[in-house]
Amino acid sequence: MEKTLASKIIYQGKIISVRLDDVLLDNGKQARREVVEHPGAAAVLAVTDQGEAYFVRQYRQAVGEELLEIPAGKLDPGEEPVACAIRELAEEAGVKPGKISPLAEYFSSPGFASERLYLYLATELEPTAVQQPEDEILHVCLLPLRDAVKMARQGKIGDGKTLLALLLAADILKL
């Protein structure tokens, strides 16, 4: 346990805010913790009846690379993670699931960020109206799930949540 002695928000942005905490450790020492506050996010591995999964290819300014990711996005205020997953899947892939179940819930980088990620597996997909956000450019693609799992095992998936979702789905579906 760490006792917070002082806490100061030094940046409040659109997606993140940054907080500096002074904490007291159990050994009596003090330390400064830099904390990035994030509302949390949901991501969804959506698999068609033909065994193909939806991915988005997207340039990520934070890492300076284009990455292959499953549809995902941050939680709106008060939004349930599963509702966020369904919304993002509609916005990014244009489908809605007949069935959706949780795959995992974890902290992406607990050393400095509060972000909690909720992963889902969605099936029984049906088309729905697509409304892509204007401030992102996404290229949607379908890949056979088996091939994507192979890519994950071969180190060809660079995004953490996508890697985890593929490995968890492979476990469940015995791929």
Next chain:
Amino acid sequence: MEKTLASKIIYQGKIISVRLDDVLLDNGKQARREVVEHPGAAAVLAVTDQGEAYFVRQYRQAVGEELLEIPAGKLDPGEEPVACAIRELAEEAGVKPGKISPLAEYFSSPGFASERLYLYLATELEPTAVQQPEDEILHVCLLPLRDAVKMARQGKIGDGKTLLALLLAADILKL
């Protein structure tokens, strides 16, 4: 691809810095990107000859919880990821590996953070001098790897890198 029009560092800290970028999208629109710069980190799943793995239990101020994690830490300037993994394993668990191999390399949260994580599997462990850092309080423990993998599959591991390392090791070792 996004073209960076302007870039401004608004916070430079001990572990992270925060940058605001104005970018031009392929569709001609502009957007603001909040970027948390992080030097990257290495984490290591270290397994004894008896099939037990080292974990650290640690309070994480960023998420307000104590988490069970594999030994890990951020890269020092110019440090090779594998050297970082070996150093952190010595500092946190007091062992050095006879054998260490890469498990994965991925971005923990590419939507807002530059952090790249390098995961390793270490075996043939031998005792080495322990020097725990003073600004962290860690409780080291050994758990049978099979039990830890079961915990990962049952949703009982809350840390992303630990979850990923366990699933990847289970794949390789057929657990």
